[in-house]
Amino acid sequence: xxxxxxxxxxxxxxxxxxxxxxxxxxxxxxxxxxxxxxxxxxxxxxxxxxxxxxxxxxxxxxxxxxxxxxxxxxxxxxxxxxxxxxxxxxxxxxxxxxxxxxxxxxxxxxxxxxxxxxxxxxxxxxxxxxxxxxxxxxxxxxxxxxxxxxxxxxxxxxxxxxxxxxxxxxxxxxxxxxxxxxxxxxxxxxxxxxxxxxxxxxxxxxxxxxxxxxxxxxxxxxxxxxxxxxxxxxxxxxxxxxxxxxxxxxxxxxxxxxxxxxxxxxxxxxxxxxxxxxxxxxxxxxxxxxxxxxxxxxxxxxxxxxxxxxxxxxxxxxxxxxxxxxxxxxxxxxxxxxxxxxxxxxxxxxxxxxxxxxxxxxxxxxxxxxxxxxxxxxxxxxxxxxxxxxxxxxxxxxxxxxxxxxxxxxxxxxxxxxxxxxxxxxxxxxxxxxxxxxxxxxxxxxxxxxxxxxxxxxxxxxxxxxxxxxxxxxxxxxxxxxxxxxxxxxxxxxxxxxxxxxxxxxxxxxxxxxxxxxxxxxxxxxxxxxxxxxxxxxxxxxxxxxxxxxxxxxxxxxxxxxxxxxxxxxxxxxxxxxxxxxxxxxxxxxxxxxxxxxxx
RNA sequence: GCCGGGAUAGCUCAACGGUAGAGCAAUCGCUUCGUAAGCGAUAGGUUGUGGGUUCGAAUCCCAUUCCCGGCUCCA
Numbered sequence: 001x002x003x004x005x006x007x008x009x010x011x012x013x014x015x016x017x018x019x020x021x022x023x024x025x026x027x028x029x030x031x032x033x034x035x036x037x038x039x040x041x042x043x044x045x046x047x048x049x050x051x052x053x054x055x056x057x058x059x060x061x062x063x064x065x066x067x068x069x070x071x072x073x074x075x076x077x078x079x080x081x082x083x084x085x086x087x088x089x090x091x092x093x094x095x096x097x098x099x100x101x102x103x104x105x106x107x108x109x110x111x112x113x114x115x116x117x118x119x120x121x122x123x124x125x126x127x128x129x130x131x132x133x134x135x136x137x138x139x140x141x142x143x144x145x146x147x148x149x150x151x152x153x154x155x156x157x158x159x160x161x162x163x164x165x166x167x168x169x170x171x172x173x174x175x176x177x178x179x180x181x182x183x184x185x186x187x188x189x190x191x192x193x194x195x196x197x198x199x200x201x202x203x204x205x206x207x208x209x210x211x212x213x214x215x216x217x218x219x220x221x222x223x224x225x226x227x228x229x230x231x232x233x234x235x236x237x238x239x240x241x242x243x244x245x246x247x248x249x250x251x252x253x254x255x256x257x258x259x260x261x262x263x264x265x266x267x268x269x270x271x272x273x274x275x276x277x278x279x280x281x282x283x284x285x286x287x288x289x290x291x292x293x294x295x296x297x298x299x300x301x302x303x304x305x306x307x308x309x310x311x312x313x314x315x316x317x318x319x320x321x322x323x324x325x326x327x328x329x330x331x332x333x334x335x336x337x338x339x340x341x342x343x344x345x346x347x348x349x350x351x352x353x354x355x356x357x358x359x360x361x362x363x364x365x366x367x368x369x370x371x372x373x374x375x376x377x378x379x380x381x382x383x384x385x386x387x388x389x390x391x392x393x394x395x396x397x398x399x400x401x402x403x404x405x406x407x408x409x410x411x412x413x414x415x416x417x418x419x420x421x422x423x424x425x426x427x428x429x430x431x432x433x434x435x436x437x438x439x440x441x442x443x444x445x446x447x448x449x450x451x452x453x454x455x456x457x458x459x460x461x462x463x464x465x466x467x468x469x470x471x472x473x474x475x476x477x478x479x480x481x482x483x484x485x486x487x488x489x490x491x492x493x494x495x496x497x498x499x500x501x502x503x504x505x506x507x508x509x510x511x512x513x514x515x516x517x518x519x520x521x522x523x524x525x526x527x528x529x530x531x532x533x534x535x536x537x538x539x540x541x542x543x544x545x546x547x548x549x550x551x552x553x554x555x556x557x558x559x560x561x562x563x564x565x566x567x568x569x570x571x572x573x574x575x576x577x578x579x580x581x582x583x584x585x586x587x588x589x590x591x592x593x594x595x596x597x598x599x600x
Numbered sequence: 601g602c603c604g605g606g607a608u609a610g611c612u613c614a615a616c617g618g619u620a621g622a623g624c625a626a627u628c629g630c631u632u633c634g635u636a637a638g639c640g641a642u643a644g645g646u647u648g649u650g651g652g653u654u655c656g657a658a659u660c661c662c663a664u665u666c667c668c669g670g671c672u673c674c675a
Contacts, residue, residue, distance in 0.1 A: 152670030153603025473675040539636035
């Protein structure tokens with residue numbers, strides 16, 4: 001047996017070290033599980049984004065209650081200070097080893113390794129050995145700060161035709177501080193969960209009687225959505241988009257022409273029969289915008305033609321994947337399709353990126369990650385369209401980002417079959433990333449629908465089509481906003497911007513007058529006249545996450561000024577009505593979150 | 601769809617084979633009070649739904665709907 005050297009150049013805390021630590025932790029977990037639950041078969045146990053998992057198959061059905069026991073055993077193993085060591089094996093050696101132990105999944109993996117002609121290595125620590133390509137820490141004693149998090153089902157090799165395995169997830173970090181930070185982040189994420197806040201703030205609901213994945217926007221959520229839509233429409237018009245409306249269903253012939261009936265069939269709701277026609281709910285808006293384009297002969301002078309719509313689409317999603325507002329069956333896309341000439345693609349893509357950055361800024365996202373998904377030239381046949389168009393479009397996508405100095409990741413082979421794209425992942429307030437905005441080329445539909453325009457030289461040409469969505473889905477974007485702000489929305493989005501709280505019944509008249517003035521100034525204002533103590537009124541307003549609380553008591557009325565409390569608890573006294581109005585108005589127009597306002 | 605876990609008052613939860621309860625919210629009174637919960641009363645439930653076991657089911661069994669954690673997929 002030849003010892004295998006591990007590449008351990010990377011320093012502690014690096015991505016490589018984290019992966020090694022977590023993967024090592026997975027090995028230790030596999031050992032603990034096999035000791036505690038004899039007869040459990042091991043499969044694979046990789047490091048992932050923030051931790052690791054191991055998939056098992058066995059007679060014992062794992063539950064959350066098992067985790068502390070497994071953790072305890074893991075600690076004992078880790079403290080044993082067992083070095084990790086690897087050794088190359090012959091195929092025969094390895095096969096015998098796993099056969100003796102009845103580890104069928106390992107034998108299957110071994111066959112794969114053999115077929116690919118890769119080295120077969122076994123890695124061990126203490127009494128435990130795994131078929132593994134390596135990547136471990138030096139010793140189990142480095143594994144100290146970890147926690148098992150959850151149990152879940154997972155298909156062997158991710159294929160639903162295969163056996164369902166049991167997966168245990170965990171997280172591991174080099175220091176206690178990092179582990180605690182991560183666990184705190186998970187707690188924080190739980191507290192901000194848009195599904196919880198959606199109920200607490202009365203924003204939206206899902207109704208069992210209506211069906212899963214269908215969203216009911218309540219008055220407060222609906223108002224916020226309206227503000228988001230109005231703002232986006234106004235921005236779109238400024239940028240030369242033209243708003244359109246299209247139907248929610250269309251004859252199946254449309255979907256046959258577009259190709260959706262073949263490549264998107266599994267995600268479409270089934271047919272509705274009406275008289276002699278068959279119709280289907282739209283899963284995408286694209287073909288509708290294409291039909292508007294095609295409604296008459298187009299000239300190069302009209303290009304770029306930017307058609308935008310807040311288009312509601314319906315997609316059949318399998319019941320198990322639905323998730324609050326983030327994954328639903330009916331949702332509204334801020335969809336636009338830009339029809340342009342080849343020489344216009346760079347400026348159009350640039351305009352889309354510009355618009356996207358404006359959206360992020362407006363909603364307080366300062367961090368994002370960009371991905372350019374290109375084709376895999378080795379698989380030429382799976383893609384539609386001319387190679388020259390692909391190359392040109394991909395170059396345009398990259399050039400725009402380069403010119404702006406925006407860092408991006410190139411992901412070859414990730415393009416849709418109909419065109420390359422830029423995806424934007426937003427990073428929210430607690431560091432999680434969300435895929436939202438997308439700018440995609442579509443080489444399919446212009447061809448399928450035989451789109452054309454008359455060029456300057458009188459010839460007929462096929463336009464290029466760029467599909468772009470910035471919010472992506474209003475439902476999803478809204479859900480992310482709720483979590484990003486933890487329900488403390490900036491003033492321009494807050495359903496109730498200010499609430500006037502009276503101390504005693506004496507202040508009713510001045511409070512009503514103040515409310516009227518704020519409303520006249522276009523602010524969304526509420527009034528709390530209940531005969532409750534001020535502390536109770538403050539508490540209720542805080543729980544509603546109202547950004548401005550205006551307290552009106554006898555002293556304020558006598559002085560002719562107001563006492564203002566901000567959502568973050570800061571208080572200001574002696575504020576005049578004019579100051580309050582100016583402050584609120586300025587904050588709304590500049591889309592700021594409540595910030596410094598002199599000294600309390 | 602699949603694996604696992606759930607569903608009790610508007611919300612958060614208790615009761616786990618023997619008459620279904622609490623806090624908050626709601627309603628009605630009293631209290632007029634200075635920055636996160638004043639006091640009292642009232643009302644609110646075919647325990648998600650349908651079936652079964654049992655003298656007796658929120659509790660045990662089966663089916664079903666929806667929700668949650670994942671797999672897969674994605675806006």
